[in-house]
Amino acid sequence: MIVPQHPLDTLITRLPKTELHLHIEGSLEPEMMFALAARNGVALPYADVEAVRAAYQFDRLQSFLDLYYAGASVLITEQDFYDLTWAYLLRAKADNIVHTEIFYDPQTHTARGIDFAVSFNGIRRALLDGEAQLGISFRLIMCFLRHLSEEDGFATLEQAMPYLAQIDGVGLDSSELGHPPSKFARLFARCAELGLPAVAHAGEEGPASYIWEALDLLKSRRIDHGVRCTEDAELVKRLAAERIPLTVCPLSNLKLCVVNDLAEHNLRELLAAGLCAMVNSDDPAYFGGYLNTNLLACRAALDLSQDEIVQLIRNSFEASWLTADQKAHWQDQISQALNA
Numbered sequence: 001m002i003v004p005q006h007p008l009d010t011l012i013t014r015l016p017k018t019e020l021h022l023h024i025e026g027s028l029e030p031e032m033m034f035a036l037a038a039r040n041g042v043a044l045p046y047a048d049v050e051a052v053r054a055a056y057q058f059d060r061l062q063s064f065l066d067l068y069y070a071g072a073s074v075l076i077t078e079q080d081f082y083d084l085t086w087a088y089l090l091r092a093k094a095d096n097i098v099h100t101e102i103f104y105d106p107q108t109h110t111a112r113g114i115d116f117a118v119s120f121n122g123i124r125r126a127l128l129d130g131e132a133q134l135g136i137s138f139r140l141i142m143c144f145l146r147h148l149s150e151e152d153g154f155a156t157l158e159q160a161m162p163y164l165a166q167i168d169g170v171g172l173d174s175s176e177l178g179h180p181p182s183k184f185a186r187l188f189a190r191c192a193e194l195g196l197p198a199v200a201h202a203g204e205e206g207p208a209s210y211i212w213e214a215l216d217l218l219k220s221r222r223i224d225h226g227v228r229c230t231e232d233a234e235l236v237k238r239l240a241a242e243r244i245p246l247t248v249c250p251l252s253n254l255k256l257c258v259v260n261d262l263a264e265h266n267l268r269e270l271l272a273a274g275l276c277a278m279v280n281s282d283d284p285a286y287f288g289g290y291l292n293t294n295l296l297a298c299r300a301a302l303d304l305s306q307d308e309i310v311q312l313i314r315n316s317f318e319a320s321w322l323t324a325d326q327k328a329h330w331q332d333q334i335s336q337a338l339n340a
């Protein structure tokens with residue numbers, strides 16, 4: 001947790017915000033991991049909470065994913081998924097998040113014999129309670145795991161059929177290298193036929209060509225991460241011209257060694273190129289911080305100006321799947337907060 005120090009830090013904490021790149025399974029804090037393990041009689045390979053935190057040393061995406069999938073094994077009942085999601089929503093409220101678009105990975109759970117309905121109902125019930133009780137609106141994005149086959153993805157889509165009206169879109173996540181978006185072109189075409197908008201992780205560890213594929217083959221409306229786009233000037237031009245959002249996750253990039261130092265992150269470069277980039281927390285329980293912590297860390301490491309911070313937050317509302325009226329409302333709220 002970073003303590004606000006700079007005058008702009010107060011602005012960061014005060015402004016209404018939205019979050020567009022959050023894996024709900026990545027918000028499983030070690031304390032809850034232990035509590036759910038005890039509740040469900042699941043054995044964990046750690047002595048205590050400190051040992052779990054000490055294990056969070058990653059050298060690339062896969063080293064994190066191995067622990068992330070192992071951690072998810074404590075999630076068994078609908079109430080577990082509810083509690084996980086509710087805990088995230090309380091954190092979101094504390095960060096002044098007014099709208100969140102969260103990912104979840106049904107295959108992580110169905111592969112362990114947990115029925116599709118269990119994770120879906122628990123997560124969605126908490127999101128509905130969060131909207132009613134905390135005033136946080138939401139969208140729910142079902143992600144396909146790219147290390148699994150496209151066929152497995154089709155089977156998951158089949159299981160999701162009874163719930164499609166309550167699923168706002170589909171995403172693509174997990175091990176990026178060696179699993180290009182093209183592997184899932186038929187699955188995403190089917191999702192588009194079903195009226196499900198798409199997003200996809202691309203250009204996190206994978207090359208810029210994966211971003212082209214996500215746009216052209218999956219019709220991805222946002223690119224999750226996308227930081228490697230700056231290796232391809234033509235791509236940057238296209239992303240800017242079409243205002244394709246990049247849901248950037250700075251502390252994730254640092255923890256997974258996508259960058260060696262936050263001061264070297266290309267966030268400012270992305271903004272300067274006219275891209276619709278914004279800051280998100282990805283898997284906050286594993287990467288050392290929720291949304292405000294990410295913004296505060298970037299402010300400090302990159303010496304972001306007020307205009308840059310406000311642009312990031314405005315971009316996030318622009319890139320959200322809120323209605324045009326809701327977006328106008330929140331952009332107006334930001335203007336009022338700036339003038340207060």
Ligand SMILES: Nc1ncnc2[nH]cnc12
Pocket residue numbers: 023026061068173174175176201204252282283
């Ligand atoms: N940062 C990330 N990249 C790809 N898949 C993920 N699943 C959870 N976090 C992820």
Ligand SMILES: [Zn+2]
Pocket residue numbers: 021023173201224282
């Ligand atoms: Zn992610």
